[in-house]
Amino acid sequence: MTDVTLENLTKTYPGETIPAVNDVSMRIEGGSLTALxxxxxxxxxxxxxxxxxxxxxxxxxxxFAGQSILHLPPNRRDAVMVFQNHxxxxxxTVGENVGFGLKMRRLPKxxxxxxxxxxxxxxxxxxxxxxxxxxxxxxxxxxxxxxRALVLxxxxxxxxxxxxxxxxxxxLEMQQLLNSLHQELKTTMLFxxxxxxxxxxxxxxxxLILGGTLRQYAPAVxxxxxPQNQEVAKFFGAKNFIPGExxxxxxxxxxxxxxxxxxxxxxxxxxxxxxxNFVIGADGNTENSVxxxxxxxxxxxxxxxxxxxxxxxxxxxxxxxHIAEPFEExxxxxxxxxxxxxWVLS
Amino acid sequence: xxxxxxxxxxxxxxxLLIVGLFLGGLFLGLIGSLGxxxxxxxxxxxxxxxxxxxxxxxxxxxxxxxxxxxxxxTIIASILAVGAALILRRHFFGRSxxxxxxxxxxxxxxxVGAVGILYLFSQSGFFSRLAYEFExxxxxxxxxxxxxxxxxxxxxxxxxxxEVPFIGMILLANMQTFGQDYEAAARSLGAxxxxxxxxxxxxxxxxxxxxxxxxxxxxxxxxxxxxxxxGQNYPASLPVLAYQSFTDVDLNARPEALAMGMIIAVLSAxxxxxxxxxxxxxxxx
Amino acid sequence: MSxxxxxxxxxxxxxxxxxxxxxxxxxxxxxxxxPLIPLGIWSISRSWFFPDITPSAYSLxxxxxxxxxTSEVLPALGMTTFIALCATLLSAxxxxxxxxxxxxxxxxGKAVIELLILAPxxxxxxxxxxxxxxxxxxxxxxxSFSGVLIIHLIPTLPYMVLVMAGVFANYNPEIEAQARSLGAxxxxxxxxxxxxxxxxxxxxxxxxTFLVSWSQYxxxxxxxxxxxxxxxxxxxxxxxxxxxxxxxxxSMIYILPGVVLLLLGARHLTGRNSATESLRQI
Numbered sequence: 001m002t003d004v005t006l007e008n009l010t011k012t013y014p015g016e017t018i019p020a021v022n023d024v025s026m027r028i029e030g031g032s033l034t035a036l037x038x039x040x041x042x043x044x045x046x047x048x049x050x051x052x053x054x055x056x057x058x059x060x061x062x063x064f065a066g067q068s069i070l071h072l073p074p075n076r077r078d079a080v081m082v083f084q085n086h087x088x089x090x091x092x093t094v095g096e097n098v099g100f101g102l103k104m105r106r107l108p109k110x111x112x113x114x115x116x117x118x119x120x121x122x123x124x125x126x127x128x129x130x131x132x133x134x135x136x137x138x139x140x141x142x143x144x145x146x147x148r149a150l151v152l153x154x155x156x157x158x159x160x161x162x163x164x165x166x167x168x169x170x171x172l173e174m175q176q177l178l179n180s181l182h183q184e185l186k187t188t189m190l191f192x193x194x195x196x197x198x199x200x201x202x203x204x205x206x207x208l209i210l211g212g213t214l215r216q217y218a219p220a221v222x223x224x225x226x227p228q229n230q231e232v233a234k235f236f237g238a239k240n241f242i243p244g245e246x247x248x249x250x251x252x253x254x255x256x257x258x259x260x261x262x263x264x265x266x267x268x269x270x271x272x273x274x275x276x277n278f279v280i281g282a283d284g285n286t287e288n289s290v291x292x293x294x295x296x297x298x299x300x301x302x303x304x305x306x307x308x309x310x311x312x313x314x315x316x317x318x319x320x321x322h323i324a325e326p327f328e329e330x331x332x333x334x335x336x337x338x339x340x341x342x343w344v345l346s
Numbered sequence: 347x348x349x350x351x352x353x354x355x356x357x358x359x360x361x362l363l364i365v366g367l368f369l370g371g372l373f374l375g376l377i378g379s380l381g382x383x384x385x386x387x388x389x390x391x392x393x394x395x396x397x398x399x400x401x402x403x404x405x406x407x408x409x410x411x412x413x414x415x416x417x418x419x420t421i422i423a424s425i426l427a428v429g430a431a432l433i434l435r436r437h438f439f440g441r442s443x444x445x446x447x448x449x450x451x452x453x454x455x456x457x458v459g460a461v462g463i464l465y466l467f468s469q470s471g472f473f474s475r476l477a478y479e480f481e482x483x484x485x486x487x488x489x490x491x492x493x494x495x496x497x498x499x500x501x502x503x504x505x506x507x508x509e510v511p512f513i514g515m516i517l518l519a520n521m522q523t524f525g526q527d528y529e530a531a532a533r534s535l536g537a538x539x540x541x542x543x544x545x546x547x548x549x550x551x552x553x554x555x556x557x558x559x560x561x562x563x564x565x566x567x568x569x570x571x572x573x574x575x576x577g578q579n580y581p582a583s584l585p586v587l588a589y590q591s592f593t594d595v596d597l598n599a600r601p602e603a604l605a606m607g608m609i610i611a612v613l614s615a616x617x618x619x620x621x622x623x624x625x626x627x628x629x630x631x
Numbered sequence: 632m633s634x635x636x637x638x639x640x641x642x643x644x645x646x647x648x649x650x651x652x653x654x655x656x657x658x659x660x661x662x663x664x665x666p667l668i669p670l671g672i673w674s675i676s677r678s679w680f681f682p683d684i685t686p687s688a689y690s691l692x693x694x695x696x697x698x699x700x701t702s703e704v705l706p707a708l709g710m711t712t713f714i715a716l717c718a719t720l721l722s723a724x725x726x727x728x729x730x731x732x733x734x735x736x737x738x739x740g741k742a743v744i745e746l747l748i749l750a751p752x753x754x755x756x757x758x759x760x761x762x763x764x765x766x767x768x769x770x771x772x773x774x775s776f777s778g779v780l781i782i783h784l785i786p787t788l789p790y791m792v793l794v795m796a797g798v799f800a801n802y803n804p805e806i807e808a809q810a811r812s813l814g815a816x817x818x819x820x821x822x823x824x825x826x827x828x829x830x831x832x833x834x835x836x837x838x839x840t841f842l843v844s845w846s847q848y849x850x851x852x853x854x855x856x857x858x859x860x861x862x863x864x865x866x867x868x869x870x871x872x873x874x875x876x877x878x879x880x881x882s883m884i885y886i887l888p889g890v891v892l893l894l895l896g897a898r899h900l901t902g903r904n905s906a907t908e909s910l911r912q913i
Binding site: 349350352353355356357359360361363364365367368369370371372373374375376378383385386426429430433434436437438439444446447448449450451452453454455456457458459460461462463464465466470471472474475476478479486507510511560561564565567568569570571574575585588589592603604607608610611614615617618621622 | 647648652655656659660662663664665666667668669670673681682683684724725726728729731732733736738742744746747748749750751753754755756757758759760761762763764765766768769781782784785788789792842845846848849852853863866867870871875878882885886888889890892893894
């Protein structure tokens, strides 16, 4: 149950001017399962490698349980990394792979064998001990890679896109396995992913990294409902950004005045609402309602997209097809912006 | 079916040439070594040539000498090449220039290298003069013999000089395909730098290294011009001895020359099979 | 190597070199370049006797001799070049189809055929040439240009085949079908579609093949019987005769194509196993 603190962590690669990781500070609670989320090449893997000791930060500090570990080489950090493409040593058996770290610590053979057996059982691969990695399926290989790290009981387990090479079904299976391993072991785990759904499904908290900086570090629900800025909101699929002004619990814009939910920021000049939260065709006189014209309508399978416009402002809604059915292009409808779905950005 | 004919037609000129010249040459060498040379009027078949050379000290000494030269050169070149590759894979200032210099003698013919070694290490060569300058020796003959010497130091120096870049480039190419992730994984799992090299990088490189070493061994075992230029007369290296016997005025020595050729060929055939096994296993993993 | 605490944080990517690594590297590179230096100096020295570290007198005598019309060097240079060019051309004509077969198709016995083609690159030429000598003698090929050319194909052809097999392994033949369906005939297809696609590989293969032939010594000596005189034969003779200045000058000429190749193709060479392996024959 080691908590990990990153303090003003910055990494600029040699020969480059723009930092790959820029001034990232965050505290990963001991025993938590945290996701570093972001598009590819946003710097999230660089952060992981710095924690593992595979890259040296340009400035800043990394602390395990309050102690700086920057002076430690990777092999003495107890921060074990699992890589995207499993990287099982091809000339070793599954058992030898899992026992590798313990052998490096020069543990007695008997002890290694016991630990390897127990850990392989844990990931349900005890029958595969004598096989070579090339004889396993992709999912099994990644499970061996997990076992190889877990057998060391690391202070923190670092997972770099561990499941992104697997197909969708297998990925779900592996996510469940990781979840149950985490429930059981309570090891601090930090995993990197570019997949929102994976991050949301697995982690208690998500750190969103964009362009090398930490944009928001919060539980998944907050990232959807209370994004800190437009970029975070866009990353999580928000579509509608309406300019205007905040005024004590209300937001004024060219569409009119909208009542804001409790706890919304009292400064900010952009109103946002997720496309799936509109109510269309309701009574036009309730609060937060406007009359808008339907510009286009597009059937997407499980949803229908409706684009609407009022004056120069256009916004888009996603509705279940059976609800969207009666609304025709070119007609004017009453659109309700539910108060609890609104959020203000600056 | 159509494909099979196509393949056969595409391959046949090359196969005809290789079977005709290469296998044909080996076959003629074999029957010649058995004493069957109808073009020279000999038609009886016997193992006399083999019996004779295996009983002679001259052959025995030559064989040991050649084996010693090949073995020593291959081992030294392999070790140096591993060290060189470990350094050259890093990023550092001036890397492209150094890389070019490292590869330069890949394209320099063996013979030129041999002459260069001769001018550096002979008793009147550059290092001998340097030793004189520093008053370590008083006359050329005080300088330790490294050319035409019983330990074949000059020959070994030449092979090492020529083969370090060859093995090194193969290792570098291998390292490039593996990348550094395996080592990073090992370090993360608790291996220190030495363990990362010993238990992860070295085993990964071993098939490629062994394959390259086999090629080098086979080549050095059958090379003529380097020992001919830098080696002593007795015991001469095996290819030199074979050539001498072949060009001997006494035609009876011919089957013996061919028998020595066969022994060189058999040894390299073993190397080829080893090479094929290694590269195939390597490709699979 | 120790497990002790590292005071300075190291990047696992190992950027930069430590002091001892620089020292070892410079030592190694000097050692690799060193044997070429006395050759160059000898070629421009007039007298360089023991124990002089540098020549006591310089002259271009050796170079004048090498380029004079009376010396054997220029004809040998011409002969070496011509044999290498012909061997390259023949290897390309014979090796290109074979490389295509090996690169594009899977068939039974492929491994055996690959091994057979690889074999001449590993089995020392002397073992083969000793056996062939009698036949060449009887066919009137021994001591002739054609004989030497044919024997050179033994080491050169396999390299061309292996390089071309590598090229065709990364080649999509459907592009030819596309050209045919657009109305190109077989020759047009080869000329406008196949050739441009394989040309870089073919050039590299040709350069190697040229160098492999260029470097042959024992095959030329055995089959040429001293009557087909190439540069390495002259080089060997001058070196054993102790004519260090002329040996130096011939050496400089002799290494030229290889160095040019390296300068031209340094980028292509690095990281290519087959390319490096073919250079081993030189």
